[in-house]
Amino acid sequence: MLPDRLLRLLRLKSLTVAQSVDETDALLSTDEMLRATVQLASHLGRDVADVRAEITDYMREMTATHVPSVVRAWQAWSAWMVRGFQIVIDDDELSTLRELDRENALIFLISHRSYLDQFSFPLRLAQGGISPTFGLAGANLNFFPLGTLARRNGFIPLRRSTGDIPVYRLALRALVGQMVASGHNLAWSIEGGRTRSGKLRPPRYGLLRYVTDAVESSGSQQIVAVPVSILFDQLPLHEVKLMTAESRGLPKKPENIRWLLSYARGLRYRLGRIYIDFGPPVPLHDRMAALRAEGLSGRQVVERVALEICHRINQTTPVTATAAVCVAVLGEDRALTLGEVCATVAPLAGYLRARGWPVAGGADLTDRATVSQTLHDLVGSGVLTCYSGGPKTVWGIGNDQHLIAGVYRNSAIHVLVMRAIAELALLTVVRTPGATKRMGWEKALAVRELLKFDFFFAARAEFADELWDEFAIISGRSHDPSAPLDAEDAARSLHETDLLVAHLVLRPFVDAYRVAAEELVNLGPRRDIDERELLTRCLRLGRQWALQRRITEESVSGEMFATAVKMARHRGLIGPDAEAGDIADRRAALAAELDELQRSIGELARMRRDLEAE
Structure with a gap:
């Protein structure tokens, strides 16, 4: 009550x-509304009284x-x-x-x-x-x-x-x-x-x-x-x-x-x-x-x-224990023990503390009981499966449950996306002979431009501040934006950190973009593309590649493919405004860019596994 x-x-x-005719008439009789009604009627080539009556009906609706x-x-x-x-x-x-x-x-x-x-x-x-x-x-x-x-x-x-x-x-x-x-x-x-x-x-x-x-x-x-x-x-x-x-x-x-x-x-x-x-x-x-x-x-x-x-x-938006656990299980293509899940979640908890980011309900993500209860809750809803027949109990993603686990993981993805971009920027400096911090910055901007339809990034100056802050958290040392950064410093930062997240955060989106790019390449120089047909083709190819383990299961999503198509349209690779001359080459260039990004994410994933094995 x-x-x-x-x-x-x-x-x-x-x-x-707009409950009564009188109130509707009062609104329709304002000077501004009268002018707007007359202008619209003229534009549509209709009678003003007819348009006014239709507006009245809609307002009652x-x-x-x-x-x-x-x-x-x-x-x-x-x-x-x-x-x-x-x-x-x-x-x-x-x-x-x-x-x-x-x-x-x-x-x-x-x-x-x-x-x-x-x-x-x-x-x-x-x-x-x-x-x-x-x-x-x-x-x-x-x-x-x-x-x-x-x-x-x-x-x-x-x-x-x-x-x-x-x-x-x-x-x-x-x-x-x-x-x-x-x-x-x-x-x-x-x-x-x-x-x-x-x-x-x-x-x-x-x-x-x-x-x-x-x-x-x-x-x-x-x-x-x-x-x-x-x-x-x-x-x-x-x-x-x-x-x-x-x-x-x-x-x-x-x-x-x-x-x-x-x-x-x-x-x-x-x-x-x-x-x-x-x-x-x-x-x-x-x-x-x-x-x-x-x-x-x-x-x-x-x-x-x-x-x-x-x-x-x-x-x-806080991070839930459910999201943290799904970050862990989606990062591996196998079942995990409780200790392995905790080993992934604990560094994430440390990172959230360093960022001052809230955890939903004040949950302690380093507490084994909290992680264990979350695993059992996800088993109860069918998202995860649990096998206790061996010496150790293991948890894995249930059949056809990757997208659902991805929904929970993605509720926290906005917290980690800058961390993932910073890792890619550092890796660029490590892999490029004679690279400077400038090259890392340019890589971060390129990833920001690619993913701007999926994530909300700050303006350029604030984005730079956020990137330098991430460098500081990864290295564990205060970071001077004006200080140089060489390959040795970047490699040390990546190998000494206990948390690498690029493969946990960005891989599904890059995979979805890569599927869309492949279908665009297959279409050759065609510009007259029905986007519904293109999305259907992406879903089919995505399902094939997921079965072949070329991409993640959770990347086979109509919503993610739709964003990839939006990105391609923005780049002039789709639509009547796309320049026909070199469109096939530019589509191939997008596929190559995504291939390189997938390789970088894969390298960071291997680096993480090596760190866990040490």
Whole structure:
């Protein structure tokens, strides 16, 4: 049951968005909306009244409100839906948000890992005394009775594909602008949907652009974006299996009442905790003004704000024991003893301490009991297998479970990616006669450019600082960015460290890129490539190469191949704008670049095994 204080707040702040014809007419009758409607009608060659009527219909479709009796029922149902989890949230962070909430509208931008996000996150916001929040969610869940109840609990159903519905986009822009101007709290996934790989996906800019436009037009300084990380010890078993099946290329099944009942039944297992953490808030008006002062345009401002929010989400996302164990088991193509898992996890724990990075729930990753319990939990969910018939018990990845283990590993991958790049930079200095630190820096920049569609990297100057910091951690000595670095220093750093992670972190992504590059090479100089067909070809070749042990199992992922295709398009290797003259040669050059990177990662993996054997 909701606290009396929050019920009173609901009654005071419970507002229906576009609930009545009068309210819709009032919004449509503003000078700005009238001009936009006339311009759009002229552009489409349609009657203004017809466009206005269509906007009205869309706004009614997006109706949402907070009805106290429904909110109470939804709260009870949400608690039942997350019954297999303990929700962990920092009360001090909630207290800070309550203070912000008094004078500001809060825009919660969340990482999206599970359907349970919308049952766990709003539940804790309400329990924490935050003003009612309107959630912007996909219309795929807008079916009876879920959609009806959700709209009365503040969820606004949104269509996902609106590229060919300009009138809908205008209605949505007006609705978001009205809500921002009215000071309502909003929440949505900045990724635009659930991650299928476990790491944060690239941001979607549409809704954020509508918010920033409203901030700019109103001049309001009371709009604050709040980055939110939502992380699970383990995801619901049936949900993660469906996600990985979709990554293998199977079509996504539509949600309906039968799906909802099946999903709810599958939540009976206890799977640990849900961790909700908040990054440093971003006052949008001030941040946008600062970016414009740097000379950035409207679209660039939105993109920078979105990337900064994603970076803050990653910065506040802790490492779970599940992720640490999956880092260990995915690094080997064999079963491991408890001691071997601990031997990989312990240096990782030391690295996290050196970085000051939080571990979810304050778990001690150097504690054998913690690692052992995590292994048993993963066996219970079927991700790992356990064999106890020999003198020692060993754990390995279950059949067709590599992608699921990869989902958990990737939830921590943002912590390790700079470490992996630093290792490759040092290796370049070691392998290149007469190499200098400059060559290591250029290698780091090349890897950053290659992987920029998969990871959120800092701006160039900050990226350099992060790289030098990693050099210092690897060497165990303070590092002067202006000091020289020769092959002997680089080799000593790599051989003396107790943690090498490039093969644990980067190999699946490089493998996926290499598959895509191979298919592009096979296509010769063709530019007219159907990207769906290309992804299908990548999945087929990837499966073949995985069976041949040429690439990792977890790299055979539709989402990872899609990012590889995006990278190739950015490099002018796909699409009508690609230059036909030397396109075959440039595709071959990409394949060669990836071959060299795979060899470097393999060398670091062998170096790690040699260190463990000493």
